[in-house]
Each structure stands twice: as structure tokens, then as C-alpha cells.
Amino acid sequence: MSRTILELKHVSKHFKLTGIRNRGKTVQAMDDVSFSLAQGESLALVGESGSGKTTTASVIARIYERTSGEILLDGKPIRPFRNRAEALEYKKRVQMVFQDPFASLNPTHTIRAIMERPFLIHGLAKDHTELERKLVESLEQVGLSPAPEYLRRFPHELSGGQRQRVNIARTFAVEPMIVLADEPTSMLDVSIRLGIMNMMLDLKEKKGVSYLYITHDLAGARYMSSRIAVMYAGMIMEIGPTDEVIGNAIHPYVQLLKASAPAPEQERSHSNLQAKGEIPSLVSPPSGCRFRTRCPFAKQACAAEIPALRDIGGGHLVRCIRA
Amino acid sequence: MAEQPLLRIEHLNAGYATKAGFVRAVDDVSFSLAKGEFLGIAGESGCGKSTLAYTIMRLLRDNAKIESGNIFFDGVDLAGLDDAAMNAYRWTRMAMVFQSAMNALNPVLSIEDQLVDAVLAHKNVPKSQAREMAVQMLELVDINADRIKSFPHQLSGGMRQRVMIAMALLLRPDLLIMDEPTTALDVVVQRSILQKIQELRLKFGFSVIFITHDLSLLVEISDSLAIMYAGKLCEYGPSRALYAGPRHPYTRALMDSFPALTGPQKRMTGIAGQAPGLINPPPGCRFAPRCSEAEARCSQDVPHLVWTENGRACACVHCAQGITPNAPTPRHARGSK
Numbered sequence: 001m002s003r004t005i006l007e008l009k010h011v012s013k014h015f016k017l018t019g020i021r022n023r024g025k026t027v028q029a030m031d032d033v034s035f036s037l038a039q040g041e042s043l044a045l046v047g048e049s050g051s052g053k054t055t056t057a058s059v060i061a062r063i064y065e066r067t068s069g070e071i072l073l074d075g076k077p078i079r080p081f082r083n084r085a086e087a088l089e090y091k092k093r094v095q096m097v098f099q100d101p102f103a104s105l106n107p108t109h110t111i112r113a114i115m116e117r118p119f120l121i122h123g124l125a126k127d128h129t130e131l132e133r134k135l136v137e138s139l140e141q142v143g144l145s146p147a148p149e150y151l152r153r154f155p156h157e158l159s160g161g162q163r164q165r166v167n168i169a170r171t172f173a174v175e176p177m178i179v180l181a182d183e184p185t186s187m188l189d190v191s192i193r194l195g196i197m198n199m200m201l202d203l204k205e206k207k208g209v210s211y212l213y214i215t216h217d218l219a220g221a222r223y224m225s226s227r228i229a230v231m232y233a234g235m236i237m238e239i240g241p242t243d244e245v246i247g248n249a250i251h252p253y254v255q256l257l258k259a260s261a262p263a264p265e266q267e268r269s270h271s272n273l274q275a276k277g278e279i280p281s282l283v284s285p286p287s288g289c290r291f292r293t294r295c296p297f298a299k300q301a302c303a304a305e306i307p308a309l310r311d312i313g314g315g316h317l318v319r320c321i322r323a
Numbered sequence: 324m325a326e327q328p329l330l331r332i333e334h335l336n337a338g339y340a341t342k343a344g345f346v347r348a349v350d351d352v353s354f355s356l357a358k359g360e361f362l363g364i365a366g367e368s369g370c371g372k373s374t375l376a377y378t379i380m381r382l383l384r385d386n387a388k389i390e391s392g393n394i395f396f397d398g399v400d401l402a403g404l405d406d407a408a409m410n411a412y413r414w415t416r417m418a419m420v421f422q423s424a425m426n427a428l429n430p431v432l433s434i435e436d437q438l439v440d441a442v443l444a445h446k447n448v449p450k451s452q453a454r455e456m457a458v459q460m461l462e463l464v465d466i467n468a469d470r471i472k473s474f475p476h477q478l479s480g481g482m483r484q485r486v487m488i489a490m491a492l493l494l495r496p497d498l499l500i501m502d503e504p505t506t507a508l509d510v511v512v513q514r515s516i517l518q519k520i521q522e523l524r525l526k527f528g529f530s531v532i533f534i535t536h537d538l539s540l541l542v543e544i545s546d547s548l549a550i551m552y553a554g555k556l557c558e559y560g561p562s563r564a565l566y567a568g569p570r571h572p573y574t575r576a577l578m579d580s581f582p583a584l585t586g587p588q589k590r591m592t593g594i595a596g597q598a599p600g601l602i603n604p605p606p607g608c609r610f611a612p613r614c615s616e617a618e619a620r621c622s623q624d625v626p627h628l629v630w631t632e633n634g635r636a637c638a639c640v641h642c643a644q645g646i647t648p649n650a651p652t653p654r655h656a657r658g659s660k
Contacts, residue, residue, distance in 0.1 A: 048509035159597060189367045190536045194580050194593030201590075216509060223582035223591075246584060260514035261584055264542035264566055278479050278512065 004075075005177055005210060006037040006060070011069030013052075013059050017283065027282045029055040031234045033069070034309065037178065042204060042211040044221035044242075046257070047231035050279050053214045054099075056231070057180040060212065061096045062087075074177070092122050095176040099183040101163035105155040111166055112151040115139065118173040134173070141206075142169040142199060161192035165199070172203060180212045185220070197224060218261050222246055227315075230254050233279055233290040236309060240316030250318045253291045289320070297322060327398065328355040329497055329530050330379070335392030335402075337378045338554075344602040347390070348374035350554035353628065356547075358497070361524065361531045363541030363562065365577065366551035369598055372534045373422075375551070376500045379532070380419050381409050397497070414445045417498040418491035420484075423507060427487060428475040434461075434486055435471040441490050460489040464519055481512035485519065492523060499524075500532045505540075517544055539581050542566040547634070550574045553599055553609040556628055560635035570637040573610045608639065616641060 011033045014026040030052045037043050045053045059066050062078070071078045073093065081087040098104040105114055115135050118124070125131035139147035142165040155163055164184060171179055181200065185193040201224065204211060213224045221228050222242050229239040230253065238251040249255045277294040280286050286293050292302040301321055309319045332354055338347035348371040356362050364372045377383050379394055381401060394401040396412065404412075421427040429437055438457035439450060446453075458468045464485040475483055484504060491499055501520075505513040521544065524531060535541060541548055541562065548565045550558040550573065558571040569575045576594040596613040599605050605612055611621040621640060628638040 048511060161597075190538075190577070190580050191367050191594040191598070194582075194591055195595070197582075198590070198593070218510075219582045219584040222584060222588070256511060258584070260510040262537065262540040262543050263584070264539045278481060 002039040002041070004036045005039050005073070006212075007072040008036070008060070009034050009070040009072070011056075011059060011071060012067045013055050013064055014067045022283075025283050028285055029234050029282055030059060030066075032306075032309075033231075033234075033236055035229055035236065035239055037210050037212065039177070039210055040204070040208045041227065042213055042225040044213045044215060044225035044228045045231060046215055046218055046221045046228055048216055048279060050233075050282070051231040052234040053216075053231055054182055055234075057096060057182050057212060057214055060178075061094055061180055062090060063096075088122060092174045093177045094180065095171040095174060095178070096180040096182065097164075097167050097171050097184045100187055101160050101167055102155075102187070104167055105163055107155050109154070110151065111139075111153050111155070111158075114155075114166065115151065115170060115173065118170055122174050124174065138169045138173050139166075141172070141203070142166075143195075144169070159192075160188050161196060164188060164196055168196075168200065168203070172207065172209075175207070176209060178210050178212065180214070182214045183216070186215070186217075193220075200224070218246065218257055230257065233285060234282055235290055235306075235319065236317075237291065237320070238316075238318045239309070241314065244314060244316045248316075250312065250316075250323050251291075251320045252295045252297055252322075256294075326358065328395075329358045329360075329397060331355040331393075331395040332379070333393045333395070335375075335378065335394065336390040337374060337383065337387065337392075338390065338601070339374075339384070339387045341386070341602070346601045347604075348554050348601060349378055352392075352551075352554075352556050354549055354556065354559055356498075356530050356532065359524070359528050359530055360547060361533065361545045362547045362549060363545035364532060364534045364549045364551060365536060365538045365541050367536055367577075367598055369553075369601075370551040371554040371601075372551050373502050376419065376502050376532065376534055380413065380417060380500060382413075382419070410445075414441065414491075414496065415494045416496055417500065418494070418496040420487045420491045420499065420501040420504045422503040428483060430475050433472050433474055434478075438471075438486075438490055438493060441493055445494055456493060457489075460493050461486070463492075463523065464489045480508055481516065484508060484512075484516055488516070488520065488523075492527070492529075495527060496529060498530050498532070500534075502534045503536070504533075506535065506537075513540075537581075538577055550577065553604055554601055555609060555638065556636075557610065557638045558636065559628070561633065564633065564635065570635070570642045571610075571639045572614045572616045572641070576613075576615075 011030065013030040014028050017025045017027065033056055035043065045056060047053050058064050115138060119131055119134055125134055135151060136147040139150055144150045144162060144165055185196050188196065215221050226242055227240065228242050228245040229236050232253050238245055238254045245254065249258055280290060280293055288303040288305055289307055292298040307319050307321045309317045310323055311317050312323055332352060335349055335352045336347060337349040338345055352375060366372050378389060389402050392402060401409065401412065435454065435457060439453045442448065442453035442456055458471060461471060462468060466482060466485055505516055533541065533545060545562045548560060548562045549556055550571065552573050558565065558574045569578060579591050580593045582591065594613055599609055605622065607622040607624055608626050611617040614621065624640065626638045626640050628636045629642065630636045
């Protein structure tokens with residue numbers, strides 16, 4: 001096993017609500033999240049909207065600072081940035097790809113202006129010729145060639161898939177250790193998605209980066225990652241090797257997710273698991289297990305306390321009292 | 324077999340007039356839909372699947388028009404009806420669930436007002452009866468009657484989509500057209516909505532045209548499948564048979580675009596390139612520039628949809644081989660000359 005480059009220990013993020021009626025209330029968007037990421041590894045974070053996937057990535061990218069818990073990058077605990085240099089150093093190592101390729105590129109800038117920024121901000125090019133060479137290299141490795149042609153264009157002149165390629169090129173420009181990919185293909189057309197996914201897999205091989213790949217699609221997670229963590233209502237419910245989590249799902253929520261995914265190979269209504277109810281409020285989450293309000297197996301003990309994330313062997317951990 | 328289909332579309336051409344030219348988003352499309360049948364239409368964005376739905380409902384925007392072709396609904400050609408006559412069909416005989424329930428509901432009116440409005444606009448009944456119908460329908464989609472005074476923002480995405488379904492089914496239409504009804508929803512909520520639609524379909528016996536880009540979802544829920552590419556129907560057939568043995572290279576490529584949850588882990592190829600523009604589509608087969616099996620003739624001859632045994636059809640020069648000239652007339656071709 002290669003070395004661990006990112007570790008989260010019981011990390012939580014609670015957002016304070018404002019306004020007279022909500023004074024003192026918080027949204028517990030991310031609670032007691034622990035996992036580690038090895039060098040060159042891809043971990044998928046799966047869950048429905050509102051499950052805390054994006055919050056987790058944002059806390060790791062330090063767009064938000066965590067409320068409690070500890071994050072270790074390359075073995076060293078992170079602490080508040082003391083100056084801009086520290087912030088830049090962190091952001092050079094941890095990069096994020098955003099979901100919406102239409103919103104994440106400034107529409108008034110050319111691709112050249114957008115792509116130059118990481119090199120200029122982080123001082124990665126000595127002179128003009130080196131900058132030019134790196135710009136061309138960056139775009140060509142994401143399949144945008146001839147690069148000079150793309151550098152001239154504006155974001156609106158590119159398709160969604162091409163824009164997402166620019167986003168990925170920008171992310172890789174600073175040679176990060178960790179790429180946090182927040183549903184990078186969910187807003188793209190079906191025929192474009194696989195091209196982006198394959199390109200990301202190739203880049204990972206070539207650069208040896210680690211991915212935290214966020215998605216709501218279990219099959220996509222399987223394609224992209226060797227390990228999967230499933231989140232529900234701000235908490236990790238099950239985490240482990242991809243084949244274990246998909247082939248041998250223990251948590252009732254993960255079983256429900258599996259049963260809900262389209263299964264063209266199977267006959268209709270193959271599951272007796274009922275998909276009822278919706279994700280609970282994170283301002284006042286249910287006591288005990290957060291899934292118990294929808295769980296077909298819930299019993300009284302589930303309301304008593306939050307179950308611990310328990311290791312059932314082989315790096316497969318489950319947060320359920322039945323496990 | 325002898326029964327007349329509910330909907331029969333013949334050589335339909337429709338599109339939009341734009342500054343750059345005419346965009347023919349539906350190009351020579353023909354198929355038919357039996358009573359109670361569930362038809363899935365799949366294809367990527369811009370392939371014309373939504374335009375087809377809007378054309379059937381005759382809800383096209385001002386710059387759009389039906390150029391030619393027929394839409395026979397229960398024997399009447401909707402393409403030739405004027406607006407007043409068409410209104411007798413809309414919502415009472417055929418209804419639609421739009422893609423984004425968030426935007427399709429009026430944010431300043433309660434659910435009750437909107438449902439009652441839908442009844443009163445199409446049916447001459449007292450308001451109290453309209454309200455009664457609204458309550459009944461909401462309960463059928465598992466929304467408690469006490470939520471009827473709610474405004475759209477007070478409901479979750481899944482509940483809003485269920486309200487849209489309730490609204491579409493209020494007047495018990497024969498045909499329900501659903502344009503990507505679950506795209507913005509999570510898999511678990513999507514599953515519960517699909518279960519609900521199937522349950523209601525068995526109860527009321529309406530036909531469904533379900534449009535989505537998610538082919539694997541369609542295979543599971545629909546009776547027949549139509550695959551569209553660049554405005555044209557490229558393959559049609561019973562869902563299971565089509566999934567088990569896709570014939571058009573585009574269908575095969577589309578299937579190879581979705582990672583699977585089971586089976587061996589393998590690298591997939593997807594489809595290279597982009598769908599063509601529809602103002603000046605490529606000559607010959609429109610998929611030829613992206614097709615791995617294309618030959619020289621593919622960029623010259625336009626392949627026509629050829630009907631074969633068991634109600635299957637395919638528009639590709641490669642599918643046309645091996646069909647005996649005296650093959651039995653397929654079910655869907657019968658009745659059209």
C-alpha cells in the first residue's frame with residue numbers, strides 16, 4: 001500500500017443559520033467524517049443531493065474551514081493559514097474540479113487568460129516561452145488540440161465537454177497531489193461523459209495523483225474508483241473496496257441505493273426494498289442513526305445513539321447496529 | 324393485433340426557423356403506440372426527442388412548425404387540427420409532465436389552486452368537484468391531502484414532480500408524455516416515482532411516452548424503445564430484444580457509454596466526437612462521422628428505417644442485409660401505405 005497523503009479524523013462542518021427565527025441553529029452538513037486517501041488512489045464519495053458530499057470536498061479544499069476534527073495532509077495536521085504563501089502552497093497541492101462547466105469559467109475571459117492564471121499565481125513559468133509551452137501542453141493532454149486555436153476562444157464558444165476539459169487542464173496545471181472532482185460529468189451529455197472519465201483515469205495513471213471522485217451514480221463510482229464511501233445526511237454510512245461495497249453491501253441505505261439504480265439486465269420490480277421518504281432535515285436530524293426514519297429494518301435501539309463506523313474486516317466499515 | 328393503435332406517427336417533419344436556417348429537429352419520424360403501451364425514447368441532447376414530444380402535444384413555440392407528416396391520435400390527424408380543436412385533446416386526452424418540475428409549477432399559487440385550475444380549464448365542472456378530483460389524485464401519488472394548501476417551495480423536488488404527475492393525470496388522459504421527468508432527482512426518489520407511474524398505468528391503462536437520455540433506465544421500464552439521433556429515428560423495437568441485440572451502431576455505442584453496476588470491470592469506449600448540427604446535417608447517414616463501422620457509401624446514401632420481423636426497425640446500411648423480401652409485414656408498418 002502506498003503512503004497515505006490525506007487523512008480525515010472525525011471532521012464535522014456545521015453551518016450557522018441566520019435570522020431571528022433560526023438564531024442558534026446549525027445545519028449539520030458534515031458530521032464525524034473519517035477516511036484516508038493513499039497516493040495514486042481514487043476514492044468515490046457517493047450519496048444523494050444534500051448528503052454532504054460537496055461540503056466534504058469544500059472542507060478539504062478549505063473553501064470552508066471545518067467546525068471540528070482533524071485533517072492531515074501528507075502526515076501534517078492542517079491549521080489556519082498564517083499568510084498568503086501558506087494558502088497558495090495548500091491550494092497548489094489540493095485542487096478541485098467543479099460540477100458546472102458553464103459556471104466555473106469566467107465568460108468574459110479567453111481560455112488563454114483562464115489557463116494562464118494558475119501558472120502566474122503560483123509562479124510556475126520562468127518566462128514567456130515556458131509559459132507558452134506549458135499552456136499548449138496542458139490543453140493537449142486533455143485532448144484539446146490544436147491548443148493555440150482553443151487558447152484564442154471564449155468559454156461560450158466551447159461545448160460543455162470541452163469546457164470541462166479546460167477545467168481539468170486548469171486543475172492539473174499546478175501538478176496537484178489531490179484532485180477533488182465534484183460530479184465532473186453530471187452536467188454533460190451521455191456520449192461525452194465517458195470520454196471525460198477515461199481522460200481522468202489516464203491522467204491519474206500518468207501523474208500519480210489521488211482522486212476524491214464525487215458522484216451520485218454508483219455505477220460511475222465503480223468505474224472510476226478502487227474504494228467507495230457512501231454518505232447519507234452528512235455521515236459516512238459505509239466505506240470499503242469498490243467490489244465489497246457494491247457486491248456485499250451491508251448498510252440498508254447502500255442496499256436501497258443499489259436496488260434503485262437502473263438494472264436493465266434484471267426483470268422488473270426485482271426488489272422488495274421500498275424507496276420511501278426523503279433525506280431528513282440536517283438542522284434537527286433524527287436522534288441516533290440518521291437513516292432510521294427511512295430504514296425498513298429500524299428498531300427502537302436505532303434511535304438511542306449514533307452507531308459507530310465499525311470495521312467488518314478487509315477495510316470495509318459500516319455504520320449500522322446490525323453490522 | 325387487430326386493435327387500432329392509440330397513436331400513429333407517419334413521416335413527421337418538424338423544426339425551428341432560426342436566423343442561421345431551418346433546424347429540422349424531427350426528420351421523417353414514423354412509429355405507432357398501442358393502447359397501454361410504454362414507449363421509451365432515448366438519445367443525447369439535441370437529438371430531437373423533446374421536439375417530438377412537443378410536436379405531438381402541438382405545444383411548439385412560435386418559430387417552430389410541422390412541415391409535413393401526420394400524427395394520428397385515435398384516428399384523428401392532430402397535425403391538421405386548429406388550436407380550438409386541439410384544445411379538446413390537450414390535457415383531457417393527452418397530457419405531459421415537463422422536465423423541470425421546479426420551473427413548471429407557479430411559485431405564487433398553492434398546489435390546490437394550480438390543480439383546480441387545470442381541471443376547470445378543460446372541464447366544465449363545479450369548483451368543489453374540481454377540488455375533490457385534485458385531492459383524490461394527490462392521494463394517488465402519495466401526497467397527503469393536508470399538503471394541498473402548500474406552495475411549491477414548501478415541497479421537496481420529488482414531491483413537486485409527483486404533483487406534476489397528479490396534474491397530468493387529473494382528467495384521466497389516454498396518453499401521458501413524460502419529458503425527462505426524473506433527470507433532476509436522486510436515484511432513490513427516481514425509483515419511487517417510476518414505481519408510482521407503473522402502478523398508476525396498470526390502474527388506469529394509459530399509454531406512456533417516456534423521454535430520457537438514460538437508456539439503461541428505459542430498458543427496465545418500457546415495452547418498446549425508440550433510439551433517436553440527430554432528428555432521426557435510428558432504431559426501434561421491443562425493449563428486451565433491442566437491449567439484448569442492438570443492431571444500429573449508435574445504439575451499441577450508446578449502450579457502451581454507461582458504466583455497469585455488475586459484471587466485469589472493463590474500460591469502455593463511449594462515442595467519439597459530437598452530434599452534428601441540424602441546419603446542415605452531414606450527407607448520408609448522420610451518424611457516419613462518429614461511427615466505427617462506417618464505409619464510403621455511408622456518407623452518401625441516407626439509410627431509411629427498415630422494418631423487420633417482430634416489430635423491429637433499424638436505419639443503417641448494415642442492418643438492411645439479410646432481410647428476406649417476403650418477410651411478414653411488421654405490426655407497426657401495417658396500416659401505413
